[in-house]
Amino acid sequence: MRRVSADDASETRYGDAGKVAALGLSLSPFRGLRYDPDRVSSLGAVTSPPYDVVDPDGRTRLEDSDPHNVVRLILPRPEPTAEDGYRHAAALLETWQRQGVLRPDPEPALYVYEQRTSEADGGLLQRGLIGALAVSDARVGVVLPHEDVMPRPVADRVGLMRTTKANLEPLLLTYRGDGRAAAVVERAARRDPLLETTTSDGTRHRLWAVSDRQDLADVSADLATCRALIADGHHRWAMYLRLQHEHRHLAQSPWDRGMVLLVDTAEYPLRVRAIHRVLQRLPLRDALARLRAVGGDWHVTDLGDEAEPALKTLAAAKSDGDPDGPDNAFLLAGESGFHLLTGPDEAALAAAVPADLPEEYRRLDATVLHSLLLERIWQVPDDPEHIGYLHDTGAAIREAVRSGGTAVLLNPVEEGVVRRLAEQGVTMPRKSTSFGPKPATGLVLRNLRLG
Structure with a gap:
């Protein structure tokens, strides 16, 4: 357990204009790297749950579902060491891009992401925004962890991202906005999606790109007064911080941001499991x-x-x-x-x-x-x-x-308990909660070389 300082820790939004500029959330568009549906058996067959949810049997099933399943990138086979696995993942990512299996979108965008779980799993609807979130130690108190991390998993994720130079899966963060970003999400969801697929667990996934200047401005203005709770991805957040610190000497470095999914829980409350x-x-x-x-x-x-x-x-x-x-x-x-x-x-x-x-x-x-x-x-x-x-x-x-x-x-722990402790700067023992539904890995990736 550790404590971190956080000004105004009992509030979800900031009311001081100077504090807003220094500490609010900053989410930027990026050129998403996405699977070409004509080069894979199906989009559902190349997705994966987050790396730390995949058990050995599930890993094998994912590898067998399609030779291009993203699990081969997020959990590369060590051959025979972890470093060899990272290099294999980087080479595979490069090959898939060269072959056109993965293609970059033509322009930077934020991505509206929708999940609807199966009726057997409650028929839960969740929508949020995927983008590149500003990362630095100075943002302590803005992005709130609620669990401790272990050095070994952090080092593993650092080695993988450092070698692939890519954000392979989004972290799941929650916030409470004033409705402007939520309105952008809802407007996008009324359009035809970029992609739609259903994964093996019966969850339907849809994705839209948002690049309109006014929409992006509305999102930025809303998020600038918010803080976020890390719902899933504490080790990957620690990875972002470490790699940003390593590259702090670079001007306008792509390492200064990390891919996240932000969900406004005033609109879409998350489910918490043990x-x-x-x-x-x-x-x-x-x-x-x-x-x-x-x-x-x-x-x-x-x-x-x-x-x-x-x-x-x-x-x-x-x-x-x-x-x-x-x-x-x-x-x-x-x-x-x-x-x-x-x-x-x-x-x-x-x-x-x-x-x-x-x-x-x-x-x-x-x-x-x-x-x-x-x-x-x-x-x-x-x-x-x-x-x-x-x-x-x-x-x-x-x-x-x-x-x-x-x-x-x-x-499971109640979400209110998690948030109250996080806002006091108190982190829980690692792996105390499982928020969901978790974003599928593989629908959109961020290649740092593309920004």
Whole structure:
């Protein structure tokens, strides 16, 4: 957990004109790099979820769906090292451009991006603006992170972007505007789109280009008074900052901006889901034994072998970080079935989490999990060799059984809690939330050589 300073941190918009000029959001058009639909099997077949959502089985399916699937760029096969993988991705990107598989748009534009999830997934409609957002350390307090990052994933993304010289996938950021940018989005969505496709999960995607001078001015004026919350892409935001700093000696450097999707949540509220942990080297029976040895106010309830009723029990125990609500709750899963874990007592919490931190932060499930369970009771290092982070509940359970480890399933955090902590400059443990729907990767890319 870390804190960052932020003037006027309790407000979403800035009211001081001087502060607006210095700190507001700045989103610029760019020449998008897009797939030629005549050179691929379908646009849906060349897209991918964000890199950190793709599991090994999904990666193979994406690679098999089309030889030009963008997953070959965002998760290049290391041959046999990461550096070789980065060079392979850069060469592949260059080849696809030379062959016309990927083509640059004729003029710079902002892109209105629409997603509509399947009816089975709630039929959610989301629209936002893709553009090149100004990046620098001076913008702390304007672009608000809500999760910590780990050095290794940041270094991986830095190596990939440095080598490919491209923004391969947009970060997902949220803001609250005054309606001018939203009006531009809605007007664009009434036109015929540049592209329309449906991905394998049933989500329909549409994209429009916005290059009209007045539309761009309206967007700039609205965003200049806003700050943004990073909903998805903390490691990639850290990547943007590091690479911008590396190239700070360049005048008008393309590294000063990074591709993002900005969604006005006053118009399109995002959905928040949990991200689960799989402790690959801690068998469930050992996790339970260590809890019994510690004692205290931890309570373990055996819920049997059926996933659905166990997950319903977890949802019913949700606390949302409320100090007056029930205990923190986790569902432990593995070869020994499902077990509901609740606790801790006040003394254990006070010993693990400093009392001067906000109560909402201290009582988050993710805070208790990392500060107390992982560090003190289970003594599991937070690194990829010991902990896997999975968005899908079923995949987490399957991985725990496959590895002989323990899946720790969590309830989602309310968006209001996330925003309130971020506006206080408090970041949550990494991978605490999963906002969505996430933008598909591959619909539009940004080649830094094109600006």
